[in-house]
Amino acid sequence: MSKEYQSAVRLCEVLYDLCGVLLDDTKLYLIENRVGGLMREMGFKTYDQLADAAKRSDAASIRDSLVDALTTNETYFFRDQQIFAGLSNHLVRQIEQDARKSGVRPKLRIWSAASSTGQEIYSVLFTLANAIDSLDAWDITLLATDVSPAAVAQARAGTYADHEVTRGLPVALRDKFMTQTKSGWQVLPQWRNRITFAQHNLINDLSGGTRFDVILCRNVTIYFDAKTRKRVFEKLTQRMLPDGYLFVGGSETLLDLGDAYKPYRLGSAVCYRPQLHEPVSPPAVAPTAGLGLSGSKLFSQFKG
Numbered sequence: 001m002s003k004e005y006q007s008a009v010r011l012c013e014v015l016y017d018l019c020g021v022l023l024d025d026t027k028l029y030l031i032e033n034r035v036g037g038l039m040r041e042m043g044f045k046t047y048d049q050l051a052d053a054a055k056r057s058d059a060a061s062i063r064d065s066l067v068d069a070l071t072t073n074e075t076y077f078f079r080d081q082q083i084f085a086g087l088s089n090h091l092v093r094q095i096e097q098d099a100r101k102s103g104v105r106p107k108l109r110i111w112s113a114a115s116s117t118g119q120e121i122y123s124v125l126f127t128l129a130n131a132i133d134s135l136d137a138w139d140i141t142l143l144a145t146d147v148s149p150a151a152v153a154q155a156r157a158g159t160y161a162d163h164e165v166t167r168g169l170p171v172a173l174r175d176k177f178m179t180q181t182k183s184g185w186q187v188l189p190q191w192r193n194r195i196t197f198a199q200h201n202l203i204n205d206l207s208g209g210t211r212f213d214v215i216l217c218r219n220v221t222i223y224f225d226a227k228t229r230k231r232v233f234e235k236l237t238q239r240m241l242p243d244g245y246l247f248v249g250g251s252e253t254l255l256d257l258g259d260a261y262k263p264y265r266l267g268s269a270v271c272y273r274p275q276l277h278e279p280v281s282p283p284a285v286a287p288t289a290g291l292g293l294s295g296s297k298l299f300s301q302f303k304g
């Protein structure tokens with residue numbers, strides 16, 4: 001085994017300790033591609049030097065740069081469209097119906113828990129804004145977090161290059177929610193301000209007491225091993241309302257959690273719900289029929 005290989009493996013171990021992302025032998029080539037620039041910028045000659053520096057207690061900015069460089073931030077607007085259709089055609093309608101019956105202000109709390117550069121949470125916001133007559137009449141909490149500070153900074157700024165905007169965002173939505181800038185597009189401040197952005201590492205506990213109706217934790221646990229995946233989903237479970245909905249990526253699973261969650265259909269979107277819910281087929285006639293008990297129970301969670 002070459003010294004350089006061993007040194008690259010050590011850097012991968014540092015990344016694993018930092019955020020649970022596992023770069024195995026098949027991914028080692030990413031090290032060279034992604035940290036070369038960072039090493040030159042910081043004056044490190046070997047991966048060992050970078051690994052040692054990242055371990056120093058006063059080296060938070062080196063750790064942040066390493067995480068920025070080595071995490072995969074691939075994302076795009078309306079990735080898996082059925083999720084957004086499920087939210088607008090089913091969940092929103094159910095909450096509205098329950099609000100009409102109870103006379104209580106409709107409430108919805110959504111957390112995009114590995115939000116990358118923000119396309120996911122903006123897709124949620126644009127969906128809600130189009131599905132709901134007056135967002136201000138609702139009590140809506142939108143939180144977007146990611147471990148990568150650079151990704152969070154872009155999400156918070158809401159700035160996108162042309163090629164990012166053309167990936168999944170219909171022109172009509174772009175023109176409604178964004179303005180053109182010299183280098184691309186930016187989400188208008190009145191929309192950006194509706195979202196809270198923060199750096200958060202999924203292997204840690206989330207601060208604050210909010211529990212969410214919907215958690216999106218998509219296309220991130222594919223980078224974790226089974227142990228980390230289990231730990232992360234257990235933490236997410238603690239932050240979810242008992243009647244909540246958890247969305248994972250198309251190639252991800254909650255099998256590691258045993259029967260803590262059951263698959264559930266929200267329209268044609270598959271999500272997971274805490275196990276008190278039996279799996280339900282897509283509604284045959286009325287768009288809200290598939291929610292059964294959950295809608296009204298969900299709404300009652302919101303009181304207070």
Ligand SMILES: C[S@@+](CC[C@H](N)C(=O)[O-])C[C@H]1O[C@@H](n2cnc3c(N)ncnc32)[C@H](O)[C@@H]1O
Nearest residue numbers: 019071073075114116147148201202218219220
């Ligand atoms: C491939 S992107 C997925 C983005 C979006 N959820 C989607 O599905 O389009 C994965 C994101 O997970 C983030 N990530 C990796 N490890 C994390 C951790 N321990 N805590 C929070 N975010 C993490 C990465 O920084 C990256 O932005």
